Amino acid sequence: MKRLALIALVGTLAAPGLAHAQRLAPMKANAFGKMCSAASGRTACDAYLSGLTDGVTLAKINAHNEGDASAIAGFCVPAAEDIAAMRTKVISWLKAHPDSLPKPVGESVFTALHDSYPCDVKK
Secondary structure, three states, rough: HHHHHHHHHHHHHHHHHHHHHOOOOOOOOHHHHHHHHHHHHHHHHHHHHHHHHHHHHHHHHHHOOOOOOOOOOOOOHHHHHHHHHHHHHHHHHHOHHHOOOOOOOOHHHHHHHHHHHHOOOOO
């Protein structure tokens, strides 16, 4: 019984660190930019961009479905925009913002997409 309690305690104490590690990829924006710029890394880059874009879009849809009609999206990529154009914009943004390169990839890429694809908020 003591062993089970000890395991539960260790799990509880470790959970905040694990939860944080699971939310943010360890990759830095600099490595991501290099990967996206290399022909051999484009498939992984495109998959990351697609996943991030889907996640943001689905989060907004979910918020709306849960009753938050005023939920705003972090960015609004037009449906007709292809992944190559998105990749080009993100790479250009990263090159123009060297201060973002040591930051986590998700933070920098989200900001790049936010700046590159602003949402037209009409009131």
